[in-house]
Amino acid sequence: MQQILAVNLYTTSKYRRNFEKLVERVKEVGGNVAIADFESLPTMNPEAIQDSYSGVVLSGTEALFTRTADRTRFASFLQFLPKINTPILGVCGGHQALALAYGGSVMKTSGFVQGFRTVTLEDKDTLLAGLPAKIKVMQSHREQVKQLPADFVRIATSNETENEGMRHGERPLYGVQFHPEKWNEENLAGRRILENFVQRIAGHGAGNSP
Numbered sequence: 001m002q003q004i005l006a007v008n009l010y011t012t013s014k015y016r017r018n019f020e021k022l023v024e025r026v027k028e029v030g031g032n033v034a035i036a037d038f039e040s041l042p043t044m045n046p047e048a049i050q051d052s053y054s055g056v057v058l059s060g061t062e063a064l065f066t067r068t069a070d071r072t073r074f075a076s077f078l079q080f081l082p083k084i085n086t087p088i089l090g091v092c093g094g095h096q097a098l099a100l101a102y103g104g105s106v107m108k109t110s111g112f113v114q115g116f117r118t119v120t121l122e123d124k125d126t127l128l129a130g131l132p133a134k135i136k137v138m139q140s141h142r143e144q145v146k147q148l149p150a151d152f153v154r155i156a157t158s159n160e161t162e163n164e165g166m167r168h169g170e171r172p173l174y175g176v177q178f179h180p181e182k183w184n185e186e187n188l189a190g191r192r193i194l195e196n197f198v199q200r201i202a203g204h205g206a207g208n209s210p
Contacts, residue, residue: 002054004031004202009038009061009093011073019059022091025181026057029191031198038097042080055087055202058094060179064143065096065106087172089127089197092141095175099166102149102173113139113160116187119178123155125167127174127196135189138182145177172201 004026008019026033034053036044038061049056063070074097081088081101090098096106116136121128145163148154156165156176165176174197180190198204 002032002052002203003034004198004204005034005036005049005053005056007036007038007041007056007058007094009059009063009074009077009097011061011063011070015062022057022059022181025183025191025194026198029195029198030204031055031202032204038074038077042076046080046083046085049084050086053086054204055089055197056084057197058088058090058097060091060140061093061097063093064108065093065100066108066143087197087201088174089201090175091181092177092179095166095177096143096145098173098175099145099147099149099152099163102152102168104145104149104152105147106143107146109142109144109161113141115139117158117160117178119156119158119164121156121165123153123167125155126172126200127167127176127193128155128165129196129200130192131189136187137176137178137180137190137193138187139178141177145175174201 006023023033078101117139120134144161151169152166155167158164161177167174180193183190
């Protein structure tokens with residue numbers, strides 16, 4: 001079976017545990033995971049990525065894409081993302097990176113959005129299948145997608161963040177501003193979202209739904 005490639009977008013070891021949590025949760029819902037980081041990804045062959053991996057998950061990041069130095073550091077990564085022809089799920093900063101890579105824009109939020117917040121689902125596509133119209137998911141961000149890229153549609157919104165989720169109109173490219181990997185027993189929507197990506201979209205083993 002092909003693997004899921006989890007890409008670490010955190011720039012310092014201080015946040016390594018956040019990436020490890022994402023990897024653990026992808027494995028928990030049935031993903032066979034390989035690891036890369038955003039700086040090494042552009043050195044890989046896009047065709048080899050397609051041949052070796054059935055899906056790519058982009059982690060969050062403490063970097064701020066409205067900051068010139070951070071945008072410069074991620075420039076090669078952002079230019080490389082559209083070359084990947086395999087399903088992609090961007091999480092938080094990964095969602096913003098995906099938007100930027102395809103021509104969207106990012107702006108600062110009015111404040112630090114944190115904790116479990118209510119998100120309204122607008123498009124019950126494959127990524128959001130099996131979920132109610134409103135879910136509670138973990139938020140932790142200071143920036144958000146301002147303008148969606150061409151050919152992307154909004155699939156989720158909230159009072160704090162207009163573009164909580166997006167998908168490409170034809171290709172299996174998805175982004176969510178929240179952190180689905182940080183679910184708990186009272187708020188399991190994040191687990192369902194990761195299951196949908198890993199099992200339905202990337203085609204890994206099923207049978208792990210609660």
